Amino acid sequence: MSGNNKHHSSYGTYIIVWIALIAFTSITVTIAGVNLGRYTLFIALAIAAIKSTLVINIFMHIKFDEPIFKAFLGISGATLFIIFLLTFFDYLYR
Amino acid sequence: MANDIAVKNFYQQSTNKHTGILSWLLTKDHKRIGLMYMMAIMTFFIVGILIGVLMRLELISPGRTIMGAQTYNTLFTLHGVIMIFLFIIPGLPAIFGNFFLPIQIGAADVVFPRLNLLSWYIYMIGAALVLISLFLPGGPIDTGWTFYIPYSVRSTTNVSMALFAAFVLGFSSILTGINFITTVHRLRAPGMGFFKMPLFVWATYATAWIQIIATPVIAITILLVIIERAFGVGIFDPALGGDPILFQHMFWIYSHPAVYIMILPAMGVVSEIIPTFSRRTIFGYKQIAYSSLAIAFIGYLVWAHHMFSSGMSDTARWIFSLLTFIVALPSGVKIFNWVATMYKGSIDPQPPFLWVMNFIFLFSIGGLTGLVLGSLATDIHLTDTYFVVAHFHYVMFGGTGTIFFAALHYWFPKMFGRMYNMKLARIAVVLYFIGFNMLYFPKFIMGYMGMPRRYYDYLPQFTPYQRISTIGSWILVGTIFFIFGYLIHALLKGKKATSNPWGGVTLEWHIPSPPPLENFETIPTVTHEPYDFSQLKEMKNE
Amino acid sequence: MSDHQEAVVHQVHRDDVGARMGMWLFLFTEVLLFGGMFLVYAVYRYQYPDQFHFAAMELNTTLGTLNTIILLTSSLTVALSIAALQRGNKFLSLVFLSATLLFALMFMIIKYFEWTTKISHGIYPGSPELLAKPNGQILFFGLYYIMTGLHGLHVLVGMVVISFMIVFISRDKVTPDNYVKLENSGLYWHLVDLIWIFLFPLFYLIQ
Numbered sequence: 001m002s003g004n005n006k007h008h009s010s011y012g013t014y015i016i017v018w019i020a021l022i023a024f025t026s027i028t029v030t031i032a033g034v035n036l037g038r039y040t041l042f043i044a045l046a047i048a049a050i051k052s053t054l055v056i057n058i059f060m061h062i063k064f065d066e067p068i069f070k071a072f073l074g075i076s077g078a079t080l081f082i083i084f085l086l087t088f089f090d091y092l093y094r
Numbered sequence: 095m096a097n098d099i100a101v102k103n104f105y106q107q108s109t110n111k112h113t114g115i116l117s118w119l120l121t122k123d124h125k126r127i128g129l130m131y132m133m134a135i136m137t138f139f140i141v142g143i144l145i146g147v148l149m150r151l152e153l154i155s156p157g158r159t160i161m162g163a164q165t166y167n168t169l170f171t172l173h174g175v176i177m178i179f180l181f182i183i184p185g186l187p188a189i190f191g192n193f194f195l196p197i198q199i200g201a202a203d204v205v206f207p208r209l210n211l212l213s214w215y216i217y218m219i220g221a222a223l224v225l226i227s228l229f230l231p232g233g234p235i236d237t238g239w240t241f242y243i244p245y246s247v248r249s250t251t252n253v254s255m256a257l258f259a260a261f262v263l264g265f266s267s268i269l270t271g272i273n274f275i276t277t278v279h280r281l282r283a284p285g286m287g288f289f290k291m292p293l294f295v296w297a298t299y300a301t302a303w304i305q306i307i308a309t310p311v312i313a314i315t316i317l318l319v320i321i322e323r324a325f326g327v328g329i330f331d332p333a334l335g336g337d338p339i340l341f342q343h344m345f346w347i348y349s350h351p352a353v354y355i356m357i358l359p360a361m362g363v364v365s366e367i368i369p370t371f372s373r374r375t376i377f378g379y380k381q382i383a384y385s386s387l388a389i390a391f392i393g394y395l396v397w398a399h400h401m402f403s404s405g406m407s408d409t410a411r412w413i414f415s416l417l418t419f420i421v422a423l424p425s426g427v428k429i430f431n432w433v434a435t436m437y438k439g440s441i442d443p444q445p446p447f448l449w450v451m452n453f454i455f456l457f458s459i460g461g462l463t464g465l466v467l468g469s470l471a472t473d474i475h476l477t478d479t480y481f482v483v484a485h486f487h488y489v490m491f492g493g494t495g496t497i498f499f500a501a502l503h504y505w506f507p508k509m510f511g512r513m514y515n516m517k518l519a520r521i522a523v524v525l526y527f528i529g530f531n532m533l534y535f536p537k538f539i540m541g542y543m544g545m546p547r548r549y550y551d552y553l554p555q556f557t558p559y560q561r562i563s564t565i566g567s568w569i570l571v572g573t574i575f576f577i578f579g580y581l582i583h584a585l586l587k588g589k590k591a592t593s594n595p596w597g598g599v600t601l602e603w604h605i606p607s608p609p610p611l612e613n614f615e616t617i618p619t620v621t622h623e624p625y626d627f628s629q630l631k632e633m634k635n636e
Numbered sequence: 637m638s639d640h641q642e643a644v645v646h647q648v649h650r651d652d653v654g655a656r657m658g659m660w661l662f663l664f665t666e667v668l669l670f671g672g673m674f675l676v677y678a679v680y681r682y683q684y685p686d687q688f689h690f691a692a693m694e695l696n697t698t699l700g701t702l703n704t705i706i707l708l709t710s711s712l713t714v715a716l717s718i719a720a721l722q723r724g725n726k727f728l729s730l731v732f733l734s735a736t737l738l739f740a741l742m743f744m745i746i747k748y749f750e751w752t753t754k755i756s757h758g759i760y761p762g763s764p765e766l767l768a769k770p771n772g773q774i775l776f777f778g779l780y781y782i783m784t785g786l787h788g789l790h791v792l793v794g795m796v797v798i799s800f801m802i803v804f805i806s807r808d809k810v811t812p813d814n815y816v817k818l819e820n821s822g823l824y825w826h827l828v829d830l831i832w833i834f835l836f837p838l839f840y841l842i843q
Contacts, residue, residue: 009719011716017712018709018711021708025701025705025708029697029701040842047837056826058715059712059822059826060823068657069656069657072660072664073660076664083311083347083671083675084675086398086414087347087679088678089409089410090339090343092407092409093407093409093410094407205651206658268665276654280653280657306661306664307668308668309665310667310669311668313672314670318782326761326762328771328775329676329775329782334771334775334778337679337680344676347672
């Protein structure tokens with residue numbers, strides 16, 4: 001059964017996302033020069049996460065795909081996160 | 095399908111135009127691929143067993159018996175590498191998963207048949223690389239299958255080649271996992287919702303998730319060790335700021351979930367065999383299905399129980415100990431549900447059922463001793479002793495290994511269209527039980543008494559236990575060869591099997607033995623619950 | 637059992653959703669592969685925050701930013717390529733795909749210059765200059781080479797895959813009615829971009 005996505009994003013949508021990505025890139029580079037103390041890493045990762053969300057949802061189309069794909073992504077992401085968390089229970093408390 | 099003789103089976107039909115061996119090597123048929131895996135995996139299993147026999151022979155007396163210490167080190171390393179990467183991890187999924195998962199969901203094949211064949215080739219390449227690593231200059235690897243830093247970087251043996259072989263084998267595992275998950279989501283027959291699937295399918299599905307998510311972590315760990323050997327980057331080298339314990343974290347982040355890759359399919363098989371031979375529907379179907387997912391998930395959270403004495407933080411130690419106790423719970427759910435299924439059932443003690451009895455006893459011992467090891471205070475005394483060796487052999491060999499034989503005895507008539515000698519099979523079950531316990535139980539005692547693992551030599555007070563263990567190895571291995579003997583005899587001369595010799599009701603028992611190429615004449619529409627034995631009357635007319 | 641075998645050719649059953657599902661599952665393995673490396677990075681950055689900061693100053697932020705923009709743009713062009721094919725415009729699709737390949741090449745060239753510059757300054761695993769530095773810096777550069785190297789390898793593989801897609805589209809093996817292969821290639825390429833989205837701030841923007 002062929003199941004090509006009925007939803008096709010427009011050229012314009014992709015270009016807007018691209019502009020947003022470039023904008024966030026310039027924000028993250030500019031902010032790197034500002035001393036944010038303890039928040040530097042967090043903000044850099046937050047911006048990276050926003051960029052990723054755009055790429056995954058629009059470019060990789062997961063927003064418009066069957067929900068199971070989002071579930072799968074969630075499972076994998078959650079597992080990776082937990083692995084980080086548990087490993088740091090060692091390093092944070094040495 | 096009343097007339098088995100008229101319908102051609104999958105040995106007589108091919109997915110390609112070749113004949114002879116090429117029709118196998120270029121097949122897209124999941125059943126043939128399962129059998130090709132069986133040939134390869136059984137061969138390596140036998141090699142692994144023989145290495146074990148040699149090890150036990152060396153240990154029959156203190157001091158040198160038949161080999162030197164270096165040889166002994168390479169033997170226990172190879173025994174581990176072969177048994178784990180070439181036998182147990184692929185074993186049940188690649189053989190029985192490949193053969194039966196599509197049939198049990200009412201499909202003609204998996205979603206990616208050519209990828210399936212590729213998985214087999216990748217497995218064979220990985221196996222070849224293991225063999226090659228034995229003969230290159232430097233000699234076979236001697237680090238133990240766990241290849242811990244720093245020795246895996248310093249050892250002058252062929253660590254990189256052996257590790258690269260494991261890396262390649264990981265891809266085989268990953269591709270199988272991808273195929274199975276997609277197949278379960280996309281090819282279930284009409285009417286077969288997730289909660290009508292047989293529990294073996296649930297188990298294989300949960301296993302596939304572990305294969306996909308955990309295997310890449312060992313892949314990167316292996317790459318890092320190979321890079322370290324080649325370039326001395328310092329990632330795990332304390333002299334350059336690295337942390338050897340980080341290696342252990344990364345190693346066990348895969349290798350603990352890996353043991354669930356080993357046991358979940360086995361538990362799936364048990365969930366098939368018990369209802370069939372109790373002639374009763376499984377007790378607590380949903381709980382068993384969910385427990386497979388729970389084990390798969392919680393299994394990711396316990397890895398550092400292999401590292402209690404490594405030097406990691408106390409906080410990490412108690413957290414992982416707690417999580418380890420929690421992971422025992424879903425397994426307990428399964429065992430209770432299996433026993434409840436048998437209660438007031440109509441028990442038919444055929445060989446597959448007897449094998450499952452073996453499993454329940456041996457796996458329970460393994461599981462319970464896991465609690466002893468999961469508890470921090472006791473683990474400090476028992477870690478890296480024979481107690482651990484006994485524990486994992488009871489769960490891996492007594493658990494998955496036993497079910498390997500159970501699955502073989504259960505599905506043999508379906509796969510090969512022949513019956514084997516029941517009396518010999520029953521004798522084998524008993525001999526196996528005796529040999530197994532003789533081989534491994536003394537190891538609990540020796541471990542408790544302080545005998546370290548992976549030691550080539552030992553103090554005289556251990557000698558009587560070592561001797562009993564060695565004799566047990568002869569009985570067990572002898573029994574295994576006996577089993578292969580009567581099964582091969584059955585292949586050649588056994589009585590022809592009907593489509594349903596045991597009275598099972600999952601979809602594989604509705605089709606001829608052996609199955610036709612596309613499994614079903616027409617894809618069935620599923621209306622019954624998976625273990626609904628009222629179907630048996632209708633099936634007699636099929 | 638007769639040994640005469642018949643070949644049974646059955647209709648190849650097409651399942652685009654299944655094909656994409658398989659691809660996503662493969663991508664998760666890549667996420668976990670790099671995830672493992674990010675874990676190593678995280679541990680050592682936690683242990684050596686200052687040394688990571690000093691070591692990062694040796695990296696050229698301009699080139700890193702340029703590479704980030706190049707890769708983001710290549711993600712755009714591969715998405716546009718699929719959009720073009722969906723609208724039946726084979727020529728435009730090929731143009732965008734070729735642009736993607738070009739951007740990938742530019743990325744690799746810049747990477748090559750970054751690496752060779754470092755190596756000529758004596759900063760590479762095992763070099764006396766590097767070993768003379770504090771441990772945290774040694775680890776930083778070790779991680780830099782391994783992670784950007786592994787990423788670069790994936791870029792190269794992506795270039796091969798995109799080249800195949802260019803050939804397939806040219807030869808009408810991938811068409812506006814049957815383009816899941818192109819979608820899957822795009823998914824792979826976006827993953828390569830995603831990894832870099834995280835690598836970039838973690839290596840180049842620790843100021």
